[in-house]
């Protein structure tokens with residue numbers, strides 16, 4: 001289903017790991033009164049489920065079978081999206097080291113993407129949303145006129161992850177996310193690129209809001 005058919009508005013925020021897009025997307029959603037959806041968390045939740053079930057993260061066929069047999073419920077709780085797999089909420093495990101290590105591999109499985117993209121489009125059937133990810137402007141909602149790509153220098157991104165107390169091989173993840181065959185991280189042709197290296201969250205949000213208004217979006 002296209003964004004035009006849905007009548008709901010979608011702001012797509014893509015970018016590499018630790019570019020600041022989560023903080024920006026959450027703050028933006030709050031400011032403009034849209035629902036916030038973190039698509040990376042959905043891929044992380046599925047990765048956690050795969051690891052819990054001891055399915056090898058490189059076995060695409062087994063992963064597809066596992067997910068096709070699972071019940072995946074995606075909901076909004078007022079401050080973001082939540083995903084339950086077979087009734088289990090993996091929120092507390094989404095940043096575990098083992099999830100960080102395997103999420104790029106699991107998210108490169110085409111069936112994983114098919115299932116989750118359908119869920120993502122489901123959110124926009126009922127709500128105005130700000131969604132962050134890697135392929136939101138290029139693949140999930142290609143027709144939305146509101147596309148942003150947030151970047152930051154590798155040094156700044158590494159510092160941000162360390163400040164969060166996380167061990168995360170962001171360079172390796174970026175390489176994997178950008179080079180995979182299924183929906184790689186790219187800058188959508190019509191996306192507005194913002195380098196957040198020297199900007200605050202408020203600064204980036206301000207730039208996005210200005211741009212949305214310029215494009216005619218009515219903001220309360």
Ligand code: DC
Nearest residue numbers: 017039040043103107133134135173
């Ligand atoms: O945004 P994040 O770092 O939490 O995302 C975790 C991983 O999920 C990322 O390395 C690749 C995958 N991902 C994806 O493939 N497509 C998206 N739209 C969002 C995330």
